[in-house]
Amino acid sequence: RLQSKAPRIRFVYEAGPCGYGLYRQLVNKGFDCMVCAPSLIPKKPGERVKTDRRDAIKLVRSLRAGDLSVVYVPSVDDEAFRDLARTWVSARDDLKRARQQLKAFLLSHGVRYTGRADWGAAHQRWLGAHAFDSAWQQLAFEEHRRTIEDRFAQCARLETALREAVPNWRFYPAVLGLQSMRGVQFTTAVGMLAELGDLSRFAHPRQLMAW
Known part of the structure; x- marks a missing residue:
């Protein structure tokens, strides 16, 4: 129907x-x-009424004027690898949050570890040996610990999957190149490239830094 009304x-x-x-x-x-970036669409002051028809008209006018900012669309494989990387990042955030919740739980009951609470072997042994007098508090404590163990296992599975998948990714040489820089490890290199995608789409380093 649209092609019958316009040649292009x-x-x-x-x-x-x-x-x-x-x-x-x-x-x-x-x-x-x-595909345009919603946050970069020009808006008039006081323009608050939002409908599908108004949005369509505004998009067409902005497109004709060249005021829209294009969103980079990754390939299917790049998007799939990014989904895996983002799931891994979310799991690490969940692990960090679970550890903070356990620390807050222990602190609220006056339970303090005298050593370095770095979740190392000594810290883990201390957690395993501690017990609360109340059965209800002990149950809550064990659930916090079980959550941490589950999140840690999830992070380990996802990191293993990433390390197995990245050699087959087209940006694997870039991952190796980034790791040659001081302070950039595997996790940082994979996370950066999974979000940035094809670096050749940036014409200048300033564009990359602005993004």
Whole structure:
């Protein structure tokens, strides 16, 4: 229906939680499609009424004026690897949060570790030997510890999966190159490249740093 009205059609939509499936479908059908950054769409002062029709008109006008900022769309494989990396980062954040909750629980009951609470072997032995007088508090304490053990096992599984997957990733040489820099380890290199994607899309280092 649209092709019958115009010789050339361009599609544009805002990046959102539904991913890039629509973009890939349109591109595979031979259409020109652009995914724009919602936070960078120009807005007029006092413009508060938001409907689908108004948004569509505003997007078309901004596209025609060249005021939209394009969002980088990763390849299917790059997006899949990024999903794995993000899941790993989320698991590490959950592990950190679980450890903080256990520390807060012990602190609230006046239980303090005299050594270095670095979750090493000595710290783990101390946690395993401690017991509360109240059965209810002991149950809560054991649940905190069990949560930490589960999160730690999850992090180990995901890190193993990443190390096995990264040699087959097209950016593996870049991962090795970043690790040759001082202070950049495997976790940092993989996390950076999983989010940045193809570095050649940046014409200048200033663009990379601005991103």
